[in-house]
Amino acid sequence: MQNKNKLICTLLLIGGCIGSISSCSSREDGGTTEPDGKIVLNISPNIIEDEIITLANTETKSGSSVLQNSVITKEQMSYGNDFDALVEITASSGKLSNAAASLDNKAIAAANPRMGNGISYVVRIFQDNAGSRGAQIGSDYTFTVGGTPPKITVDGGTKYQWYAFSSNEATVPATMIAAGKSVIDAPVSSNKDILYASGTISTVSGNNYLDINFKHMTTRIDVNIDSKGMFVPMSGNSDATANIGTYNGTTFTGIITQQTFDLGTGSFYGGAAPIQSDKALDSQVYSSKVVSFYSSSGVFIPSGNTLKVKLTNMEFREFNNVLHKFNRVSYVTLPQSSSKLLGTNFKYNVNVRLIQSAVNVGGVLWARNDISYEGSNSYNVPNTRINGFDGFQPIGNLSPTTYYWSWNALTNTGTPNSSTYNSAQDPCVQLYPVDTWRMPTELEAKTLTTRTPNNFRSGWVAYASFPNNANFGVTFNHTAGANTPEYGSARSELYIQYNGYRPVNYTPNENSPYSNSITGWTYNAKSTPISSYPDTVGMFWTKDPGAAAGTAKAFVWRALFSNNGVENTASFPAGNIQDIDKRTGLNIRCVRSVAAPNT
Structure with missing residues (x-):
């Protein structure tokens, strides 16, 4: 039986079990089949961290470059009355994880980057109707990494289709998993790290393993704020926020966008609307803070001096705990010599090293x-x-x-x-x-x-x-x-x-x-x-x-x-x-x- 299982797995792998698709099989540790012919799918989640290609830029239809280089904008000084800043934009390089699971290796997931403990995700299983997605089997299966071992009971010897999604948070928003809903509405997906994976599985007798390789579906921009040049830490005031966009004042427009996400196709669709709301800084008292933004589409950066990091109510704490608050909006300019397009599914860093103004x-x-x-x-x-x-x-x-x-x-x-x-x-x-x-x-x-x-x-x-x-x-x-x-x-x-x-x-x-x-x-x-x-x-x-x-x-x-x-x-x-x-x-x-x- 094990040799037969290996043959089935090999055929499935050749058949295209790559990318975000991971097949399931009976691994060499054996297993039991339920008396009624049911089998157990053992779920193993994983996140693919895309590699940044340090080669020439790729061209879009409009002629803009989709940047995938590690350095996008060299560090330069931005001057302001409240504080100055050394600013730069970089792309995060990371080793591309193995998206295609080795079907006869019971330690498959251990070799790949794992999801962090406490992250919740949803799995949906569907009938496979000659290659088309049929009716959903069972309910939505919601699991939390590090909790009860995730398992789903289905029929053995059957082919299914599946997809899984997450917002990379401790709780999947209820509005994201409304019963029977096959899309995540734009307001719900707004500024969320949407994770998605899909594929087909063919179950066999014994234990079956479904390795889910999630992929980031958004463009992530981390605004990394450093206050060591202010020579004091930032405080943890609850009203301190950040945003990134163009221009300032009443004409400020966020460059982060939101769209509806189709769970069936695994893609965003519809018009991309700018997100105007700011994001709060974390509450710790420290010299560095990270504010993460997630855009549903590639992020366009215009040339000139229009790109800004918007910092509101920045507060700093002396070592004797005396607070100094800039109770207003401050802008840090990120000058650009040419327009750029930050590609989707990649992570970028906007580094802002605050410095006492002179x-x-x-x-x-x-x-x-x-x-x-x-x-x-x-x-x-x-x-x-x-x-x-x-x-x-x-x-x-x-x-x-x-x-x-x-x-x-x-x-x-x-x-x-x-x-x-x-x-x-x-x-x-x-x-x-x-x-x-x-x-x-x-x-x-x-x-x-x-x-x-x-x-x-x-x-x-x-x-x-x-x-x-x-x-x-x-x-x-x-x-x-x-x-x-x-x-x-x-x-x-x-x-x-x-x-x-x-x-x-x-x-x-x-x-x-x-x-x-x-x-x-x-x-x-x-x-x-x-x-x-x-x-x-x-x-x-x-x-x-x-x-x-x-x-x-x-x-x-x-x-x-x-x-x-x-x-x-x-x-x-x-x-x-x-x-x-x-x-x-x-x-x-x-x-x-x-x-x-x-x-």
Whole structure:
């Protein structure tokens, strides 16, 4: 009997049991036939992951290219007021699974990619009327991967037709499996990962195995959002959403489409209507999130600057759990040099690496805060970062081993570069994403030191319970773009805080407020004239070496204190460029590597 079964299986395989069709048979482990001639079909589900072909593009009738290459749009910068982003579009490459089941191998499904546990799917069995699909046998059979072993009882020695479908979710929507319904209506299939498989089976005595190889019927686009360049994780706010489409505002039109899906033919039909509704971001607090979109037809991407990722109510969480929410719609542009068509049944990635927007002052794009070297965290945010959201620290909190750097040293306690500037040792260059920021030049620093500040900040210590909290600095307004209050009042413009400096020979393990480790600063500066204070200084490295050996250029501001008999006052003379010993610990205010203005 087993030899006969093998012969039957071989004939079936030759007869075309390929693609999404998997035959059933009695495998070599034997089995029993029910007394009434019934047999049991053992169901084994599997998903075919299509391979992306890295060859020339194929042409459509309209002349557009159906892209199947791994790189579609090279990464480039998109500028915005809320945040900037490095964006690219890629195609996911994957190994094509074995769609044709080996009929005499009882471990057939184990060699193929499996469906994940908890995914539900529906199987329908039909009479085979001389090659035509006849009446349905039994009811809809709904199974869940990882649950009760899926089995269907049918007649032995009979040929059947079948198809199976799923939305690749834990529950198949009730509207998708309405009794007797042979189509999935467009609103029901909207933005769903429709899985489908069909074929014929010929049952034999003993155990029979039906291996269902599902295929993705939609075009999948994953919008991968990364916030490591914001240097904080995204929060889990429930109203944060994303979409992808063309134009913005009231003219925004989604590029994801919906159509009715015919279960009989395994294809979408009818007009493809754009899906306008946004999709929610997940609720986890982390530096990366994925929003998946499923289109019933190939996705057309126009040329120019019309393609946008729409981000609504993006919220970021500081490490002390303070939230900063951009309570509006923000758009990230994905420029395209030519129009493209993303083919169906493939997966594509739209990668959006969010970056803190810079402050444009005189054409130079400045970071919103100094860089610091922080401890590790559970959100996968790099240790070296720009605290663009965190409020400016009072001097009592500025650790000499966190906020101060020797010249051209990769870490805050690293050895200074004794030679000429090396970009590989520039801590700004190493900020995520690499090569987005760098140390400023002397010329760029002069654009600030020779510029009249728009505001001065004198933060005297007001309460005895908050000693060491004095802070002073200058503010420069945007000369292009708009301020962004979500970063905090001080950082909505360019605020330069005077933080003193770490001397060459400092006290490494001194306790706060670091009076010996950070000098040139007044720790307890009160407005009441109870004493006099030394002048305050802010010092920041440039990338240029100094005229004297062992020095580098720094831009320096001072705050001069005086006492008029009633109160202490502070004046702010213009800054200048000075040669400073490279071993000194100064603050670093980065600039963008490419000074393209924000829009």
